[in-house]
Amino acid sequence: MTSLVRRDVLKTGGVTALAAIVPAMPIAAAGTSPSVGPREIVSLGTGWRFHLGHASDPARDFGFGRSHDTYAKSGDVGTPVAEAKFDDSAWESVTLPHDWAVDLPFAQFGPAGSEADRTGAFQGFKPVGRMWPATSVGWYRRVIPLAKADAGRRLLLQFDGVARDCVVILNGFVVGSNESGYVPFEIDVTDFAKPGEDNVLVIRCDVSLGEAWSYEGRGSTATSGW
Numbered sequence: 001m002t003s004l005v006r007r008d009v010l011k012t013g014g015v016t017a018l019a020a021i022v023p024a025m026p027i028a029a030a031g032t033s034p035s036v037g038p039r040e041i042v043s044l045g046t047g048w049r050f051h052l053g054h055a056s057d058p059a060r061d062f063g064f065g066r067s068h069d070t071y072a073k074s075g076d077v078g079t080p081v082a083e084a085k086f087d088d089s090a091w092e093s094v095t096l097p098h099d100w101a102v103d104l105p106f107a108q109f110g111p112a113g114s115e116a117d118r119t120g121a122f123q124g125f126k127p128v129g130r131m132w133p134a135t136s137v138g139w140y141r142r143v144i145p146l147a148k149a150d151a152g153r154r155l156l157l158q159f160d161g162v163a164r165d166c167v168v169i170l171n172g173f174v175v176g177s178n179e180s181g182y183v184p185f186e187i188d189v190t191d192f193a194k195p196g197e198d199n200v201l202v203i204r205c206d207v208s209l210g211e212a213w214s215y216e217g218r219g220s221t222a223t224s225g226w
Contacts, residue, residue: 053137
């Protein structure tokens, strides 16, 4: 695995994750002391594909949530986006940090001077929120090749921030979630990663509900390394 320098990134909206898979120390065998090895941080800031989903219509959200058993089947969350064979070539190519709201057209929230208009001003008059389901969910997808040499190492996904309510899916498994775009988080994906193969990482962000009175942006800031 090629080691890259992690870059510091300020939160915007969307997937801010300085996404990286971090092969940390090797996992020690039972009854032995763990060997001390270098900790690698590999930036996953490039190579992402992005597409809008839908906050209320599963048919326009790649089937996610159409079935009641979303969390019931190991390795199958009910959307083709999480499958290795899924063709994302028509999706937008993006680099983190990424904010999908900034590229949306301006929208009228209500009559000038009204409370609705004031709310719109807070979020830059961008159409995101409960009123705008077609532009309030974003999908991020990336294929990550892992070397066979990473077998036996503890693998972590570190996120500098994801705005806002996100579900993180690796190889079809829901491996974690986070609700605040202002909080970095980390997920141990050792049991779900496939060393020696391509790994499919998917992040679904739902910004139907905000957490500030100011413009927050939508999406991912950085996903920091394996």
